[in-house]
Amino acid sequence: MNRMSWFNAVSLTLGFAFLYIPMVILVIFSFNESKLVTVWAGFSTKWYGELLQNEAFLNAAWVTIKVAVFSSTMATVLGTIAAYVLVRGGRFMGRTLFSGMIYAPLVMPEVITGLSLLLLFIGIGLDRGVLTIVLAHTTFSMCYVSVVVSSRLVTFDRSLEEAALDLGCSPAEAFRLVTLPIIAPAVISGWLLAFTLSLDDLVIASFTSGPSATTLPIKIFSAVRLGVSPEINALSTIMISIVTVGVITASLVTKHQVARQKREEQAAVRT
Amino acid sequence: MRRFILIAIPYVWLLALFLVPFAIVLKISLSDAAIARPPYFPQFDWAEGIAAFIAELDFENFVWLTEDDLYWKAYLSSVKIAVISTFFTLLAGYPIAYGMARAPEEWRPTLMMLVILPFWTSFLIRVYAWMGILSNEGFLNQFLMWIGVISEPLTILNTNSAVYIGIVYTYLPFMILPVYSALERLDGSLIEAAEDLGCSRLTAFWLVTVPLSKNGIIAGSFLVFIPVLGEFVIPSLLGGSDTLMIGKVLWEEFFSNRDWPVASAVAVVLLLLLVIPIVLFQRNQQKQQEAEQ
Secondary structure, eight states: OOSOOHHHHHHHHHHHHHHHHHHHHHHHGGGBSSSOSSSOOOBOOHHHHHHHHOHHHHHHHHHHHHHHHHHHHHHHHHHHHHHHHHHHSOOOTTHHHHHHHHHHHHHSOHHHHHHHHHHHHHHTTOOOSHHHHHHHHHHHHHHHHHHHHHHHHHHSOHHHHHHHHHTTOOHHHHIIIIIHHHHHHHHHHHHHHHHHHHHHOOHHHHHHOOTTOOOHHHHHHHHHTTOOOHHHHHHHHHHHHHHHHHHHHHHHHHHHHHHHHHHHHHHHHHO | OHHHHHHHHHHHHHIIIIIHHHHHHHHHHTSEEOSSSSSEEOOOOTTTHHHHHHHHOOSHHHHHHHHSHHHHHHHHHHHHHHHHHHHHHHHHHHHHHHHHHHSOGGGHHHHHHHHHHHHHSOHHHHHHHHHHHHSTTSHHHHHHHHTTSOSSOOOOTTSHHHHHHHHHHHHHHHHHHHHHHHHHTSOHHHHHHHHHTTOOHHHHIIIIIHHHTHHHHHHHHHHHHHHHHTOOHHHHHHSOTTOOOHHHHHHHHHHTSOOHHHHHHHHHHHHHHHHHHHHHHHHHHHHHHHHHO
16 A cells, blocks of 8 residues: 555545645735735735734734733643643542533533623623733633643653652652653643634633733734725734644654653663 | 643633633624614623613524525525535535546655645635636636637626535545545455455445445545535535525625624524534434544
8 A cells, every 4th residue: 555546646635735725825815915815916025014003013022922822831831730630630520511611611611601791791890901811811721731731641651750759759749740741742732732723712712801801813803894905914924834844843843752761661671 | 730831721711712702692692783882681680680681681683584585595504515515515525536546656745745735725716716716717718719619708606606615615624534544554455355245346435345344434424514614715606696605604794784683693503503413413423433443
């Protein structure tokens, strides 16, 4: 089964063309001279220049990054604890409700999550702004983190933790010295996932933001509703490049780590 | 004691920011709209007690949802759009997943990354990319006129077709990944056996490959169907004024009409609608896990 049949080759080519051509077109036309997004009028980087002068976009970008950093960090801490409790916590009162609350936000439509959080914030009289968006993002992304981390926790050998405890570690030390290093890749990918989810989110942010805090997706959405514009293409290109570089770096790092781990394991077996 | 605190931190967080807000939605869906701040009645008042408060609640908003055409049509059309687009996503995703599973082993991690990469890119940007392609003077029309298939530009943007295209495009990775993981595990010798026993390639595909990838197909379909049902961004950017989807209706009810009780009632019914596919999905996942053990 080494040679690919023509059918597979065609379906892969068409499939990946479908996935990538729209974004390639988007990127190409961010360098278009003309204001019209569909007619090519020569190469220019002027839309990038205009973007850098657009204060509203820059402010929104700053708010978005702040929200993403805070919420993904909090979500990682909470989600990791939640995963640990779910996998290692044994039985406790209300465990079913707890795991239900972890999984439900994953399938909850964003409009409902947004609406319910907004009604809560209004109910307790919390002014809408950066804080409320951070709270909202933390809540739904901690569930994603917890799913990612718990899938790693399930597969790892518990006797390692037990050995550490037998050798005189306190539970906290065992977690810090044994468990955490092993689940670290999952925790990091959980953080990255939470970070992108937060960067990406339009619906929940629209419900929970106030006039004082607009995020980039909200800004893009209101601009895009009026039609296509080369400035948005430029902005999209920047975002796409950041993600591409990030994902490729992350996958190279993991590849490297996996290879190193294998080498170390082999070395350990030999000695 | 330490264990208690550890459990309590995420537990209390989720209670306060997930369960309580949902209870508030439920409560407001039973209230009446009012010209006030916040715009609903009754407000909870400790002095009057819980009994008096509950007496004020009623199912008026839910009755309203059944009386006004807009709502049940929106629910129906959301289900219809979700079903049709899930089908097309499967149609587009299956051959890709199949091709990936049959590709040389050293290619697979790269192919996998190529599928996941769009998933990390902003959803909004991916939907936006299609606005430039599907518009009257967009690339698709330019291309079709250039090769001479059509002489007049087709109107695609702001119609349901654009919504289908947008959904298939953005949700494709959710279909490809579970189908791929089912197909990759598939034992190639089974297909060879079927062919040896006289099946044509196509029959072998129908009788062996498809049934054995059933779990992947089911999982992928639910992963597309469930979020599409409440989708807001795609219908509002690519759809037209006649594209009815319940996520959009809820949004407009809340932001444009400022009718919070009706918006909450819409949310409650949407959630009830989602319970069935979610339970089915969970059951499928559980069965799969048990089968693996």
